[in-house]
Amino acid sequence: MLWLCLSFPNLPIDIFSIGEETKEPVVIIESTNTIIASNNTSQHFGIKNGMTLSAAYVLSNFIQIKHRNKNQEIKKLEEVAISLFKYSSQISIRLPSSVLVEIGASIKLFRSTQHLTNQIAKTITDLGLHAHTALSPTPLGAIWLSLYRTDTTAFTINDLSQYIDPLPTSIIESGNTSGMQLHDVGIKTIGQLARIPRSAVTQRWGTYALDQLDRAFGKKPDPQRPFSLPEHFNSEISLNLPASSVEEILFGIHRIIQSMTAYLQVKQRGVTQFELSLINEKKLQHDFKFKLSVPSRNPKNLTHLVQERLNRESIPSRIESVHLRSVQEIAITPSSHSLLPHEEQNELSRGHLIDQLQARLGEKSVYGITVCADHRPEKSWGETIPGNHQQHIKLNHRPSWLLRIPKALTSASDIPHLRGPLTIIDGPERIETGWWDDQDIKRDYFIALTQDHSQVWIYKDTTSNHWFLHGIFA
Amino acid sequence: MESAPLQSTLPAHIWRGKEHKLNPLGYVPSGFTNIDERIHGWPLGTLMEIVPHQIGIGEFSILIPALARLSQDSRWILLVCPPHIPYAPFLSRMGVDTSKVIITHAQNINDAGWCMEQGLRSNSCSAVIGWIPQITEKMIRRLQLALEAKKVLGAFFTKPMTIYKNNPTPWRIIVRQADNETLIDIPKRRGGSPISGISISNLLHQTCCGFA
Incomplete structure (x- = not known):
């Protein structure tokens, strides 16, 4: 097992600074008005983490204040975890700000550890984050090193102690509930703690400190809860x-x-x-x-x-x-x-074109057409979703353009006029009835020629004796 | 015959007067013998401007047999801003697979041009045909660029009055009517000399009875 830990100490501010770095100082505060993270500009002004807001105001008047958003920090860590699945199947999130990745099993696929970690680093940069990383055979070791000695690589347990020993004992104390701190009695580093007889440590500080130590050095199993993908993004x-x-x-x-x-x-x-x-x-x-x-x-x-x-x-x-x-x-x-x-590929791009056109023009402005089994001209076609398969229907001769609304024509002594009197060259074709859906029609259709040789499809409504233009043979 | 040795010594890129250069991307048979014999059919990958003298003389029908053939392909046939409803029973009767036809309507000329361009660029259309009366020169150049090197039939119809406007399209086709005959003039075509008066006389008759 080889664990890569990615820690994001600046996560509270990283989730806000999407896009280019702002020129204004930005600080993140928690409920107690203490600053827990700040951007580069604020650090330039001398604002440090742990300061109170009023102290920061002394240093700069133009501070932009944002409240910490823990939910979004977790979301961001999940996002990191999701993007790392291509490198490993064993990933776990360690709050508040770390992601553990088991990369031991993937090294062979990615040729070398160096190559793999470089790719992971690039993925993280693409997400707009800055990670502190460390490699260690134990998960806890990796977390500690990433927080305190970033870029450390320990391949074996034996390598581990030289890197972990100098770390301050405050790492362990964060989880300690008993009153007295290790630091207060002069135990300043992990190395010092490891050299004290175990019984003496448990007697004074309970089992927690030794438990952590054993996990870090691989003497005790340290199972990680694997991160699993949510049902929806x-x-x-x-x-x-x-x-x-x-x-x-x-x-x-x-x-x-x-x-x-x-x-x-x-x-x-x-x-x-x-x-x-x-x-x-x-x-x-x-x-x-x-x-x-x-x-x-x-x-x-x-x-x-x-x-x-x-x-x-x-x-x-x-x-x-x-x-x-x-x-x-x-x-x-x-x-x-x-x-x-x-x-x-074709099938994909076919669908993509429709989506693209609909996104810009609206869903209703992009459609397919189909033939419908109805004898009435306005009902023998229909709009469908693009790509819908057509029915096979025996068809009569029809014009290429149909007018959505028939245009009323003038007529003189029952000869219809459109830019002059029309000459009928074919017809009549009687199309009638439609009582079942209250759209009854009674029409005689003709193919006619205008004076300037355009060919049109006209009909005479036999109930009203009016002429209408319904199609054009374009 | 004496010119043969001279011709063979000339570099390939020198233009040889009358000799017609074939469209590198090929042609789609137009379905009209007169057209197919004289100009091989409609060119692919070359924008065509179709100028009808008036509406209703079979100006859209000249493309229909080609569209019927192209609709056998899995790609779309995109009709941008048709002036009326492209009547499905007609298309179906002419052998066009209407399930390949997409119709789009745009609010303005820019959207219409954009639609055509997307269709041409997408690699998922076999034909893109637009009705954009106020098409601009800039738009035509964009469309031609999008169409370049693609095996797509690209055409747009202009208003009858634009005959005298010199648009930068590689092909211009004029559809006119004379004595019950539909005639096609091609005053401009890439790699060839102008042609006029190709008769597709029985076009209207054929439309009446359907193509064999």
């Missing part, structure tokens, strides 16, 4: 600055879609329905529902869809966060290299 990101235009939120949307596609990749699924919510300063939520005709997990296509849709619709001003939920997912079998590789 559900994530939120906060924007750095309130945004009012599509361009401004696009960066955040792209990033959250990337997380969703990473999730879908692991689950080997594609999304067919998802919901995007834009939440503004006043916590008002605008929901956008998306439906796809083919399951997709291509971040580029999905971002494109969202972008087109948002460009078309009005979005609220001063958006603070973006929320994305997958509603329906369908399994996509990983593409196999078939003899005819274009077929599957």
Whole structure:
């Protein structure tokens, strides 16, 4: 076993600074008004973690204050875990800010430890996070080292003590409930603690300290609770600055879609329905529902869809966060290299085109057509979803264009006029009845020529004796 | 015959006057003998501007046999902003598989141009045909660029009056009517000389009885 621990000491602030680094000092506070994290600009002003807010105000007047959002921190860690599934199947989240990955089993696949850790580091950077990492044969060892001696690599248990021994005992004390602290009696490092007779330690401080020590050095089993994927993707990101235009939120949307596609990749699924919510300063939520005709997990296509849709619709001003939920997912079998590789690709891009057009023009403006079994001209065709299979019906001669609403024609002594009198060249074809749905018709259809040789499809309503233009032979 | 040795010594890229250069992406048979014999059919990967003298003289029908053939492919036939309902019973009767046909309506000319461009770029359409009366020169160039090197039939219909406007399309087709005959003029085509008066005289008759 070889555990890689990724710790995110700046997580409370990292979840807010999506996008470029702000010029203003930003601090994160907890309920007690103590600063627990701050950005580079604040550190430049001399603001440190653990300061009170009033102390920080002395250093700078323009501090931007944000409250810690623990829920979102957990979400972010889950996102990290999801994106790491491609490197290992054994991943666990250790609160408050660490993710453990067992990479021992994956080294051979990725050729070398160095290569594997580099790839993991790149994945993390792509998520917009900065991780402190360490490798150790025990999970607890990896966590400690990542927090206190980042970039340490210990391959065996024997290597471990040289790195862990100098660490301060305060690591253990965070979980200690008894009053007296190890540090207070002069036991300053882990090495010192390990050299004290075990019975003496348990007598004074209970079993907790030794238990931790044994786990860190691999003397005691330390099973980790594996992280398992949630049923649906559900994530939120906060924007750095309130945004009012599509361009401004696009960066955040792209990033959250990337997380969703990473999730879908692991689950080997594609999304067919998802919901995007834009939440503004006043916590008002605008929901956008998306439906796809083919399951997709291509971040580029999905971002494109969202972008087109948002460009078309009005979005609220001063958006603070973006929320994305997958509603329906369908399994996509990983593409196999078939003899005819274009077929599957084609099917995907066929569906994607429809989604793209519908996203921009609206669902109703993109449709397919079909022949319907009805003798009445306006009912013998219908709009369908694109790609719906047609029925086989015996058909009469019909024009290429049908007018949605028949155009009334003028007539003189029962000769219809359209840019002059029309010459009838074929007909009549009587089309009538429709009593079953109250759309009874009684018409005689003719094919006629205009003076300038256009061919049109006209009818005479035999009840009213009026002439109408219904089609054009274009 | 004496020119033969001279021709063979010339580099391949030198244009040889009358000699017609074939469209590298091929043609789709138009379904009309006159057209297929003289110009091989409708060119793929080349934008066509179709200018009817008036509406209702079979200007859309000249493409229908080609669309019927293309609809056998698994790809879409995209009709952008048709002026009326493309009548499914007609298309079906002409052998077009209507399940491949998609119709889109756009609110404005930019959206319509965008639609055509997406269709041409997507690799999932076998034909993209648009009715954009106010098409701009810039849009035409974009569409041609999107169509370049793709085995797609791309065409747009303009208003009858635009005959005198010189659009930068590689192919221009004029559809006119004379004495119960539908005639096609091709005043401009890439790699070939202008042709006029191709008669598809029995087009209307054929439409009446359906194609064999």
